[in-house]
Ligand code: G6P
C-alpha cells in the first residue's frame with residue numbers, strides 16, 4: 001500500500017516541451033533589448049511567472065523601464081508563446097507522459113496540474129489531456145507564486161488530499177522548492193544538481209519509475 005493519494009504535475013517541461021517555447025519567446029524579447037540571454041540563464045526563469053520572468057531578464061541587462069512598457073513587453077512575449085502553442089498537438093507531449101498519467105490513474109491517484117502559466121488550460125487542450133485531470137489550478141487565483149507552496153496546496157485542497165499524501169512533479173528549482181514547502185514528496189525532472197532539493201530526480205519524464213516513487 002502506498003501512502004500517496006494524489007499526483008500533482010507541473011506542465012511546462014514536465015508533461016510537454018513547452019518550457020522550450022517559453023524560452024524561445026523570451027529570447028526574442030531579450031534579443032530586441034540587446035540583453036544576452038541563453039538556455040542557462042533561462043534555467044532561473046523556469047516556473048517563474050510572466051512579470052517575474054521579465055523583471056529577471058531586465059535585471060540581467062541592467063535595464064529599468066516604466067511599468068507600462070514592461071506590460072507591453074510581457075504581452076508581446078505572451079503573443080509569441082501563444083502562437084507557438086497554438087501549433088501544438090498531442091504529438092508535443094513529452095515522451096512517457098501518457099504512460100505516466102495512465103500509471104497514476106491505475107494506481108488510483110487523483111491528478112492535478114499546478115502550472116504558473118495562465119495558458120495552461122489552452123495548452124492542455126491542445127495536447128488533448130485536459131480530461132485526464134481532476135483539477136487544473138488557475139494561476140490567476142494563486143496569491144504567492146512558486147517557490148511559495150500556494151499552487152500545490154491549492155491543488156491538494158481541491159483534490160481533498162493531505163499534502164503529505166501528495167507527490168509533485170517539477171522541472172524547475174522554484175517548483176521543487178514549492179513542493180517541499182507544501183510538505184509533499186518532490187520528483188524532479190531534469191538535472192540532478194539544478195533540482196538538488198527534490199526527493200528524487202529523473203533526467204526525463206520518460207525515465208520516471210512511478211512504482212519506485214509510490215513505494216517511497
Ligand atoms: C510556467 C513556466 C514559466 C512561465 C510561467 C507563466 O511556470 O515555467 O516559464 O513564465 O509558467 O506562464 P504564462 O504562460 O502565464 O506567461
Ligand code: MG
Nearest residue numbers: 010012013171
Ligand atoms: Mg516547468
